[in-house]
Amino acid sequence: MPDVLKNDRFLRALRREPTDTTPIWVMRQAGRYLPEYRATRARAGSFMALAQTPEFACEATLQPLERFELDAAILFSDILTIPDAMGLGLSFANGEGPQFAHPVRSAADIAGLAVPDMDGKLRYVMDAVRLIRRELHGRVPLIGFSGSPWTLACYMVEGQGSRDFATLKALCWNAPKLAHQLLDTLARSVAAYLIAQAAAGAQALMVFDTWGGLLGPAPFREFSLRYMAQVVAALKANAHTRDLPAILFSKGAGQHAATLADTGCAGIGLDWTTDLAEIRAAVAGRVALQGNLDPAVMLASPDVIRREARAVMDSYGNHPGHIFNLGHGITPDVDPDHVKVLVDEVHAYGRTLRGS
Numbered sequence: 001m002p003d004v005l006k007n008d009r010f011l012r013a014l015r016r017e018p019t020d021t022t023p024i025w026v027m028r029q030a031g032r033y034l035p036e037y038r039a040t041r042a043r044a045g046s047f048m049a050l051a052q053t054p055e056f057a058c059e060a061t062l063q064p065l066e067r068f069e070l071d072a073a074i075l076f077s078d079i080l081t082i083p084d085a086m087g088l089g090l091s092f093a094n095g096e097g098p099q100f101a102h103p104v105r106s107a108a109d110i111a112g113l114a115v116p117d118m119d120g121k122l123r124y125v126m127d128a129v130r131l132i133r134r135e136l137h138g139r140v141p142l143i144g145f146s147g148s149p150w151t152l153a154c155y156m157v158e159g160q161g162s163r164d165f166a167t168l169k170a171l172c173w174n175a176p177k178l179a180h181q182l183l184d185t186l187a188r189s190v191a192a193y194l195i196a197q198a199a200a201g202a203q204a205l206m207v208f209d210t211w212g213g214l215l216g217p218a219p220f221r222e223f224s225l226r227y228m229a230q231v232v233a234a235l236k237a238n239a240h241t242r243d244l245p246a247i248l249f250s251k252g253a254g255q256h257a258a259t260l261a262d263t264g265c266a267g268i269g270l271d272w273t274t275d276l277a278e279i280r281a282a283v284a285g286r287v288a289l290q291g292n293l294d295p296a297v298m299l300a301s302p303d304v305i306r307r308e309a310r311a312v313m314d315s316y317g318n319h320p321g322h323i324f325n326l327g328h329g330i331t332p333d334v335d336p337d338h339v340k341v342l343v344d345e346v347h348a349y350g351r352t353l354r355g356s
Contacts, residue, residue, distance in 0.1 A: 022350030144202030213252015
């Protein structure tokens with residue numbers, strides 16, 4: 001496993017160190033907008049087979065790096081691997097998103113959950129991480145990731161996707177002790193999962209709190225932030241992850257940036273509804289910021305993409321600690337050529353900002 005990275009911009013930015021230009025990677029950069037990904041998905045036969053076969057997962061992870069000068073790779077996987085390993089029966093219906101055969105609804109359901117065996121039902125993820133690290137040959141760092149405890153709980157209790165995940169919210173109001181029991185089990189599971197990914201070769205870790213923004217300020221702190229903080233504390237206490245940077249991305253929760261920074265994470269991901277200049281002031285240089293171009297901009301013309309990318313970078317300013325990304329995942333209808341426009345513009349304008 002190579003020890004020397006050929007391109008460490010992403011990691012340097014997470015440490016808020018100077019870089020020659022602004023690093024960029026894109027959420028869902030391995031995805032349906034790429035024809036080669038669609039071909040790999042067809043060969044795999046199903047999304048689950050694609051995600052659970054290390055060779056296919058490695059292939060999907062590396063595909064965008066062959067097209068674009070990205071500064072990081074991210075493990076191709078799904079955020080719901082942990083609940084699937086807990087025996088909830090994950091499946092993906094065409095056009096309907098994830099579904100669980102056995103939703104978690106009762107005290108007995110919650111009591112029956114345990115931290116999965118990382119070398120058992122989740123071994124395929126670690127095998128994929130090891131394979132990807134080997135195949136990267138030190139080209140760029142590899143990001144490992146997990147869904148946040150709150151976001152995993154949303155799907156586990158609802159049993160499928162939802163606009164408001166009201167079933168879990170009702171559990172929080174009606175039986176907060178049960179909700180906390182569930183979230184604690186998930187926080188311990190997420191920490192163990194990320195530690196295992198790091199031991200297998202992940203060089204940075206990211207927690208996707210996709211549904212944190214559904215919560216009001218006090219419930220966010222109680223049911224989402226608290227458990228992300230628990231995960232970060234566990235990472236800092238473990239030898240495999242003590243020195244690895246962690247990024248927390250809580251969609252729709254930019255107003256909580258300062259308290260997210262209090263967790264001790266290295267970086268905060270931001271969606272497009274927040275202003276980078278305001279958040280940079282709020283966190284006072286304690287963390288790197290990642291984001292935050294509106295993904296819909298990628299459907300616009302190349303000139304608009306360049307203009308909007310420069311606007312995001314101008315908002316952050318000529319300061320260390322910015323990682324360019326979209327404010328959420330890239331959508332399947334984006335022209336891959338538009339991604340090249342974005343990546344090239346970020347690197348070119350980033351050099352201009354730094355006077356290099």
